[in-house]
Amino acid sequence: MAEADTPRRTPGATRAVLAPLALAQFICSFAGSNMNVMINDISKDLDTSVQGVQLAITIFLLVMAALMIPAGKLTDRYGRKRCFLTGLTVYGVGALLSAASPGLGVLILGNSILEGVGTALLIPPVYILTTLLFTEVTSRARAFGAIMALGGIGAAAGPLIGGLITSAVSWRAAFVFQALVIALIIILSRRIEDPVPPDPTRPFDTAGAILSAVGLILVVTGILAADNNIWLMTGLIVLGALVLLWFFLSVRAKERAGKEPLLSTSLFRNRTSNLGLVTQNIQWLLLMGASFVVASYLQVVRGYNAIETGVIFTAATLGLLASSMPAERLAKRWAQRTLIVTGFVVAIAGVGVLLAMASGSPSAWAFAPGLLLIGLGLGLCLTPSVNVVQSSFPDEQQGEISGLSRSVSNLGSSLGTAIAGTILVAGLTSHAYAAAMITLAALGLVGLAAAVFLPRGLGPGTAPSPSHEPM
Known part of the structure; x- marks a missing residue:
């Protein structure tokens, strides 16, 4: 990838480019979490089990993680915008197929496979284009802040939006909603210009x-x-x-x-990037794992419907909004390492509060304080973690590191659902809920440890130099 020579953009033009990129991250994160509140509705309608729905959710996240690295590499060969639009199209077809699915097999084909493949194709261009178009640390923090905010909101508000749609219409309408958002993104994407020409001779x-x-x-x-x-x-x-x-x-x-x-070994010689990748993985593991556990427990054990379950997750959404939207201001005032460490501390505290209050209270609102803290903590550290990783490499390696970064994040999402979900569905009781949450808290401590070892030199308004510092 040659170094980009991009023209200076007006604020209006910048917002026009950022809008479809942020919306794309929103809808992909939404798809990963909104099915959590449809577990009962889908299992009854398609004559399957909770484990069957969990399998569909996990396969979707796994397909993204497995294909994100190859898809990131394809952007160099075929162009970032072309891969972005292709991914949107495949995703839209999958959403419509899911809406019409007569059984679990077709749902897995549409949601887990086609939407997963589409997401893998469209997400790396989002982060590559953002890195290339926003060259200053503060402007890049603002852009990533908007993208990660919408991504976090999609993941946290997915249960609420999905619950509202499911209760008002049906779970199938939630997939129609996804297809409509995809159509809007395609329309908005007309103003995106690929800053670097594709190289068809690039080997794969x-x-x-x-x-x-x-x-x-x-x-x-x-x-x-x-x-x-x-x-x-x-x-x-x-x-x-x-x-x-x-x-x-x-x-x-x-x-x-x-x-x-497919990947250069030099990507793994950068200590700062490696630690940043670990924090990304654990952040999404915590978010998706907690979302699946709480949603499953509320519906299966306590008998809440989709909209009641979704309303409870409003607390996590508000937390994510409150801490991720001011990403630019936070990046100017605080070191990125400080933001990531603080975010993990708050999120782990949220898991502890969720465990302590929710397990002993009959009220569903007892889940709100813990979910709020999880949202606040993860919203605080999502943006600086991405910025640390993306900024550690030069333009010519953005395709590789974007694919690796998104693969690691989505692997965290799939692991969160798989690990916590497996513990929970093995015995849907309060004891299984407690075991799943304790496991998530322990894994959160791993992310906190990685954050502590990030370089202290990542001060306000600075980013790692794009070099390959040795381990």
Whole structure:
């Protein structure tokens, strides 16, 4: 990817470009969480189980994680805008197919497969275009703040919006809503200009793409099998790890031979970026894991309907809005490391409050304080984590790092649903709820540890230099 030479944009033109990018992140995050409040409705309508709906949700998130790296690489070859529009089209077809699905199999094809593939194609261009078009740290923080705010709102408000639509019309109408938003994004995208021309001669590592996808699929499938067979779980996870090891060995072999692999090993030599990727993974794991656990518990154990469950999640949405929207001002005043550390502390405290208050109170509103803190904490650290990772590399590696970054984040989403969901559906009781939340809190501490080890030099208004600092 050649270095971009982009013209100076007016504020109005900048907003016009940012709007479809932020809306795209919103609808993809919405798709990952809105089904949480439709569990009962979908399972009854399609004659399936809670586990069947969980499988559809997890496959959607897994497809995104597995294909995000290859899709990010394709943007260099075919262009960021073309991949963006192709992803939107595939996503829209999947949404309409899901709305008309007669059974779980068609729902998985439309929602889990087509929407997952579409998301994998359209999300890397969102972050590549943002990085290339917004070159200053504060303006980039503002842009990423808007994108991550809408992404977080999509994930947190997905249950509320989905609940309202499901209660007023049906769960199928929620997929029609997604298709309408996709159509709006396509219309708004006409003003987007790709700042860097595509390179059709750029090679694509097909074997690497297959190995990376298969490895990720095996690992998460193994986690899903935990409540059925411990030996199957262990076997799948070990096999997935071996496939991923094979992938990394093939990457090194291609680099030694002078070929271009799917991912450059130099991406993993930047300590700041590596720590930032860990924080991204845990942030989305916490958000999606908590969303699935609370939504499932309220509906299956306490018998709340879709709209009642969705209303409770308003607290998380308000928290995300309050802390993510002022991202530019926060970036000017506080070090990015400080924002990420503080965000994790607040989010983990939210999980603790959620566990302490909700498990002992008959009122659904007891979930609100914990969800509010989770929203506040994650909204505070989502933007600086993305900014740290994206800003660690030069323009020519934005396709690779964007794909890797989004893959790691979506892997966190799928792991959050898989790990917490597996614990919960193994026995839908208050004890299973407590075990799932304790697991999420423990994983949150891993993210906090990674944030603590971020460089202290990431002060207000600064970003990591695009270099490959050694581990």
